[in-house]
Amino acid sequence: MKIIKLDSSVYNKISAGEVVERPASVVKELVENAIDAGATKIEIVVANAGLDEIKVLDNGCGIEKEDLKTAFLPHATSKIRKAEDLSNIHTLGFRGEALPSIASVSMVSIKSKTADAEVGNYLKLRGGEVEEEGIAGMNVGTEITVSNLFFNTPARLKFLKTPAGEFSDVKSAVLKLIFANPTISISLFNQNEKVYSSDGKGLAGAIKSIFSEDMWQNLLPLNYEKNGVVVTGFASRSTYFKMNRTYQISIVNGRVCDNQSISSAISTVYQQYLMKRNYPVTVLSIELDPSKIDVNVHPTKAEVRFSDGNQVFSAV
Numbered sequence: 001m002k003i004i005k006l007d008s009s010v011y012n013k014i015s016a017g018e019v020v021e022r023p024a025s026v027v028k029e030l031v032e033n034a035i036d037a038g039a040t041k042i043e044i045v046v047a048n049a050g051l052d053e054i055k056v057l058d059n060g061c062g063i064e065k066e067d068l069k070t071a072f073l074p075h076a077t078s079k080i081r082k083a084e085d086l087s088n089i090h091t092l093g094f095r096g097e098a099l100p101s102i103a104s105v106s107m108v109s110i111k112s113k114t115a116d117a118e119v120g121n122y123l124k125l126r127g128g129e130v131e132e133e134g135i136a137g138m139n140v141g142t143e144i145t146v147s148n149l150f151f152n153t154p155a156r157l158k159f160l161k162t163p164a165g166e167f168s169d170v171k172s173a174v175l176k177l178i179f180a181n182p183t184i185s186i187s188l189f190n191q192n193e194k195v196y197s198s199d200g201k202g203l204a205g206a207i208k209s210i211f212s213e214d215m216w217q218n219l220l221p222l223n224y225e226k227n228g229v230v231v232t233g234f235a236s237r238s239t240y241f242k243m244n245r246t247y248q249i250s251i252v253n254g255r256v257c258d259n260q261s262i263s264s265a266i267s268t269v270y271q272q273y274l275m276k277r278n279y280p281v282t283v284l285s286i287e288l289d290p291s292k293i294d295v296n297v298h299p300t301k302a303e304v305r306f307s308d309g310n311q312v313f314s315a316v
């Protein structure tokens with residue numbers, strides 16, 4: 001068969017399959033964009049677990065009028081410029097894939113205003129195609145609304161959980177974003193009902209706003225440095241545990257992620273105190289030289305690799 005180069009509307013849907021698995025992944029991508037935009041306040045509102053609508057409002061730098069459409073083109077990013085930048089990433093995003101992927105499988109309405117602009121601008125897209133544009137009165141920042149997720153990919157809809165299951169994933173994604181960004185005020189609303197709200201005044205406050213009093217009372221603060229790896233955060237007393245790993249949150253250079261060296265270090269420390277299938281509560285923030293980690297491992301950036309995993313294991 002003849003080989004052709006795929007049209008952007010087709011490959012956006014393909015990368016959407018990797019980046020946008022469910023409402024929680026949309027929430028994560030949109031909030032990470034707001035964080036990269038320097039927002040100090042981010043509000044997330046979902047309707048029907050995000051299956052009907054996800055709205056993220058931030059007070060970040062905004063997007064200029066000329067860039068608003070570009071943001072929805074594949075591989076369009078303001079965050080890196082050249083291949084070498086990949087070895088020293090300081091932002092959560094860098095692939096230029098999230099917005100085109102999300103837009104290709106939903107209806108998006110975005111409005112944004114920069115500090116220099118007199119008015120904001122809006123765009124409405126359907127399945128990635130711009131349908132409407134204009135000016136919008138608003139404060140500096142960005143508001144993006146994603147509705148009818150997967151309306152044009154029925155196969156994906158079939159693999160979603162019940163709304164309760166999807167909502168639990170949304171909550172878990174937001175909880176991690178709050179812990180990873182304790183100096184940003186982040187709130188999650190389920191329609192009008194406030195689910196989480198952090199005040200942006202540090203990790204202890206963020207944990208207290210979300211965990212039960214009993215859990216908070218059983219956490220001990222940590223602050224340790226070894227070989228340039230700084231580990232801060234909280235870990236539960238040796239007598240306190242949960243029945244699953246839901247409450248083990250690892251943050252590497254501000255990014256929530258999974259990594260084998262970190263989880264095995266945590267298990268190693270606690271195995272002398274806890275029985276099998278009892279898990280500690282840990283919120284660990286690990287900081288190290290960005291050139292010593294690779295975040296470009298997976299499309300969702302949920303995993304990181306360390307050039308020296310032993311160093312991180314030993315510090316944790």
Ligand SMILES: Nc1ncnc2c1ncn2[C@@H]1O[C@H](COP(=O)(O)OP(=O)(O)OP(=O)(O)O)[C@@H](O)[C@H]1O
Nearest residue numbers: 033034037071077078093094095096097098099142
């Ligand atoms: N909330 C926002 N505020 C300001 N600029 C934004 C916002 N959301 C997106 N942008 C701009 O749109 C661009 C495209 O966003 P998109 O999420 O698709 O890519 P990215 O964040 O650069 O990389 P990734 O695909 O890894 O997330 C960003 O690089 C940024 O310049």
Ligand SMILES: [Mg+2]
Nearest residue numbers: 029033093098
């Ligand atoms: Mg992004």
